[in-house]
Amino acid sequence: MCNKKTLYLVGVFLFFNAMYLIGSEVSKTPPAQEVAVSAELQEKFPLKNHHAKLSLKCADCHEGQGDEPENFQMIGDEGCLSCHKSKQYLADRLKFMDVLHVNPHNSIHDGQRLYCDECHFEHQKSENMCLNCHSNDVKIWMKDTP
């Protein structure tokens, strides 16, 4: 079986495989991307890592607020929920915490009535309003507000 022909065939096979790999590599070179935002602005209004890695643009959150960053305002619960669906959905994602009544999205005191920005911020470190009264317990109940 191990004659020249077989060797030759195997060679051709491997060659095409290599071509395939190289070829598919070429087609994957990134097309020129539109310039998003100036580095200066990005530095001034950094995004949280979980949003940055999705390459969200300013206008994905500051929707309908024009093109001038100076005029941008906070986006409120509605802004967050346009992507994060609903407070019910967010409460469900942390359902396991309900067992001990510490779900920040389904508070033992306020249910789902809290505003996102009582805890979450985008361009600065987030806080956690539960800390106001439970300064010791919160860190064992949940992680730092992302």
Place this chain on the structure above:
Amino acid sequence: MIKKVFLFIKSKLFIFVMAGVFIGLLFSLGMYEGLHRTSNDKFCIVCHEMAPMVASYHSNVHGGAGKSGIKVACVTCHLPHDNVLNYIYTKAKNGVVEGAIHFFGNPDAIDWHKNRQRRDEFVVDEGCISCHTNYTTNPNISEKGIKMHKHYVSLQDTDKQIGCASCHVEIGHKGLRSMLNYYKPEYEFYDGKFDSKKEAVEKQLLETLK
């Protein structure tokens, strides 16, 4: 020597062809059976650590909990569709072979909570798109959804590429994070406090898989 073999084959050509066809058919049957046997939730749960994934699957619209009652096979979302060779190629190319081993390796050693951060790597977008064909134009999807889907398309084939699962967390597995917690709490505070939850899940699973 080789000539002799050829002559032998020539004289028994018919038998050889038949044997070939037979072996071919046997292989296809094996593939068919194998693919189908290994495609459903019953196979996947053979490995105990999959219980949270299967339980959360059953609560999701893709696992039979929706209006349509559709049950999408695990492999539709988790294994590439075109062909096995391509699968190996892409994996090798992206240098995520290690990830695949991780995903299919010893599940006891896997930190499933942490593993979710790379969910875009083990969820196959072509699978989603094979059903959600018009996800960039469907008028029933919210404006924000369409905008995000165009964003997704614009990032394709760039170094910033993301996956459907980057945004759609817990799709295919409703309440995955909670289920994982019932089996293995993320935070010390919860240790031992989910036993009854876990029992209930286990019972429900046995019931559904009967």
